[in-house]
Amino acid sequence: GALVYQYPRRTICKSGTSMRMECQAVGFQATSVAWYRQSPQKTFELIALSTVNSAIKYEQNFTQEKFPISHPNLSFSSMTVLNAYLEDRGLYLCGASARSQNTLYFGAGTRLSVL
Amino acid sequence: GDSVTQTEGQVTVSESKSLIINCTYSATSIGYPNLFWYVRYPGEGLQLLLKVITAGQKGSSRGFEATYNKEATSFHLQKASVQESDSAVYYCALKTGGLSGKLTFGEGTQVTVIS
Numbered sequence: 001g002a003l004v005y006q007y008p009r010r011t012i013c014k015s016g017t018s019m020r021m022e023c024q025a026v027g028f029q030a031t032s033v034a035w036y037r038q039s040p041q042k043t044f045e046l047i048a049l050s051t052v053n054s055a056i057k058y059e060q061n062f063t064q065e066k067f068p069i070s071h072p073n074l075s076f077s078s079m080t081v082l083n084a085y086l087e088d089r090g091l092y093l094c095g096a097s098a099r100s101q102n103t104l105y106f107g108a109g110t111r112l113s114v115l
Numbered sequence: 116g117d118s119v120t121q122t123e124g125q126v127t128v129s130e131s132k133s134l135i136i137n138c139t140y141s142a143t144s145i146g147y148p149n150l151f152w153y154v155r156y157p158g159e160g161l162q163l164l165l166k167v168i169t170a171g172q173k174g175s176s177r178g179f180e181a182t183y184n185k186e187a188t189s190f191h192l193q194k195a196s197v198q199e200s201d202s203a204v205y206y207c208a209l210k211t212g213g214l215s216g217k218l219t220f221g222e223g224t225q226v227t228v229i230s
Contacts, residue, residue, distance in 0.1 A: 004160075006160075034217075034218065036220075042222075043206070043220045043221060043222045043223055044161075044206070044220040046217055046218070046219075049217065059217075093160070093161060095161075095218070102149055102166075102168060102210065103151070103163055103166060104163075104218055105163065106153075106160050106161040106162070107160055108159060108160030109160055109161075
């Protein structure tokens with residue numbers, strides 16, 4: 001079946017530092033990868049959508065300069081939170097889908113705490 | 116933009132009783148969106164519970180059902196008899212823009228089943 005792994009599961013970083021999180025798709029080719037954030041007391045917000053052979057599309061309020069994403073092949077993606085501050089804490093989810101599918105399969109998420 | 120509104124906050128229901136979580140949506144894109152219910156069990160990642168991509172159709176999984184009602188723009192989730200293992204957070208979501216489109220989530224509803 002389709003599985004998505006994210007790591008680390010939890011991480012803590014100091015305010016102003018950066019943190020990289022990774023996403024691995026197993027059992028299918030992840031032609032599209034979406035990164036979401038769930039801030040405390042909020043729902044999941046889309047940060048950006050990456051589709052192979054297309055430019056990464058960032059949502060309003062999220063930028064490449066703050067959340068650079070790499071999607072080098074059909075099984076892996078990473079995202080870095082640069083210069084993290086308190087408002088960046090939350091659960092970051094990676095969702096991946098194959099070309100022919102209309103469904104995003106999610107990992108368990110990376111929970112980021114900022115001190 | 117697109118939006119999803121679902122039963123707010125927390126719902127507590129006794130085991131073997133029925134459950135309904137309301138979900139209504141608003142999609143600004145041309146055409147009908149695809150509709151999803153995702154579930155997050157304690158300590159786990161976000162899992163797809165069911166999806167319906169055709170208006171008027173019903174999706175079902177693990178005893179849960181939801182019908183895509185385009186006239187009412189609703190996608191309510193129901194289960195006739197819940198179990199303690201159904202305790203989780205449930206998210207209604209819609210997707211527009213085709214296969215590489217954007218998935219928009221509702222706020223989530225925490226369901227607690229008590230014995």
